[in-house]
Amino acid sequence: MTDVAREVGVTAKTVSRVLNGDGPVAVETRERVMEAVRKLGYQPNLMARNMRVGARDAAIGLVIPEMGNPFFGTVAGGVESAVRARGLTLIVGNSSETAELEQSLIATFLARRVSALMVVPSAAGDHRHLRGERVAGLPIVFLDRPAVGLTADSVVSANREGAREGVAHLIAHGHRRVGFVGDVPAALYTRRERFQGYRDALEAAGLPFDRSLVETGHDQEAAAGATMRLLALDDPPTALFAGNNLASMGAVVALSRARRKDVALVGFDDLPLAECLDPPLTVVAQDPARMGATAAELVLARLDGDRSRARRTLVPTRLVVRGSGELPAPR
Amino acid sequence: MTDVAREVGVTAKTVSRVLNGDGPVAVETRERVMEAVRKLGYQPNLMARNMRVGARDAAIGLVIPEMGNPFFGTVAGGVESAVRARGLTLIVGNSSETAELEQSLIATFLARRVSALMVVPSAAGDHRHLRGERVAGLPIVFLDRPAVGLTADSVVSANREGAREGVAHLIAHGHRRVGFVGDVPAALYTRRERFQGYRDALEAAGLPFDRSLVETGHDQEAAAGATMRLLALDDPPTALFAGNNLASMGAVVALSRARRKDVALVGFDDLPLAECLDPPLTVVAQDPARMGATAAELVLARLDGDRSRARRTLVPTRLVVRGSGELPAPR
């Protein structure tokens, strides 16, 4: 900037005024400054600006478990678009679903003085350490799963309601023994909520809950195994509800391997090729882009001074009927 | 930092020394500083540090077309891991495949004084404007597609070789009429290369190139339509090669709708559920994580002072045999 100023024969301050459209500047000076800017290829140093002005970086930090996962990727995309429209930049990090990486990323973001923090908490995380930042007024929003040990904004899918709808859909097609294939229990919030939805639907239909119809596996292959175990029961389920996309894929693979095209299946969370499967997969679809956008709006409102108490926002799910969930129960 | 210094009764400089393990500090002083840091919950301001030290931000900027796309998401993940291991932070932006957004994101990153730039160029992009930065020594690496109008490092899939292998695989199973379903021509580098690979394979096998066997569509539905047109030819192909994952999905949908389980298919780029399809989809798989990691390594080498000339690195593809590509040609 000093170089530009020297080139034109004015002070840095005047250049600053031109660039920020700030104080009054003579038209001719403005033009000469602009030209020098072009000529020298000058670009203002945002770091210095942020430091001088706010002591807050015009960026927001986002921690997600896995960028390659289209769900989280889409969430991040939703956040980025909304946030960029306000001139903010997105900084992201992969926590790989571990509490250590999550903490270390958060620490880095805080050290960078991000304007806000958005976190998809990893399973084992604990967020007490963020209390100080919260009271200091830093907007913090949790995505997909709520915070642990901290009262803060969160934006999550309507897991329980969605799961309930999916299972009710199976029951409506005559199934009375519906298996649940999901993640390992206790750990995840989403798994708990969806499991509750499963039980809600059974209860609403007056069906008994049978522990033996619940099997878990934390990756696709394990979920396939879980599905196999369910199919091998003496009194096997005639329909399955898969609690997440890996479980869905596992169930699809298992049913395909076992050549059991008669078992109905509804999965939670949509899959790209769902309609190409045989039968096409019926799912309870989430809306990750909307989740990201909603969270971003919440953050922006907070940045604009919204000081209302922390709230949990539910993002609705949508039952996408394609075929696998409408297979009738055998008579 | 000043606060911590005051609390302990030393200068900011001493605190700085403790925190950076820099000059010699008395053990007792160190402990008192550390305690004050904990007590006050002090966190060093990375912005200020970056500004003072380097005038370069300890971050690298990454522009990708679409974060929700698992391919680019995984690339970004690969970059992030590699880069974080070196204490650098990842800043990302969605270009939505438009040249304007791409440019504006790049400008923002430059203004932030990122240490390096990584770009997945959008179709219509032109990168002449980055020449100045290149000669100024800023590491710039292009991913998945090379730069336009600029000599710079790039890391791309072995598109031509991979496509050639995929098509040769079909030919090896007796097919003599192999259709190509891909993106709209000229635009994309990847499309051009893969198409070349397709022609290479035909030529190597002494098969004629038949223009009527090439159809395009830029989204899944259009690709399905393109497939339908190929199947409706008087002398239709007995095998198809799909030039990207959307084309693959379109082809799968079309074959499924037309109940044509006899048409062989090989797709470029893997799909999550590929093995659950009927028949399971044979693909030429790319390795996005490796692409990201490779690009990151290149950037780090450049940051370490590697001044060798710009190079194009090919990331090998892998033929994943699952069934759809091994259907024999009808006699």
Add this chain to the structure above:
DNA sequence: ACGGCGGATGTCAACGTTGACATATGTCAA
């Protein structure tokens, strides 16, 4: 003619940190 006022620009300091250099105190060998 003069006070006042608004436009155009300059001066200075400060944001939080750290490099370069200076200072103070203690230790040891000649």
Add this chain to the structure above:
DNA sequence: TTGACATATGTCAACGTTGACATCCGCCGT
């Protein structure tokens, strides 16, 4: 005893930018 040297800490300025305030000039109304 003294100088050389290491250890521990302080002082100052600077990174690039902009807020607060000052200055200079010309024009206006009375």
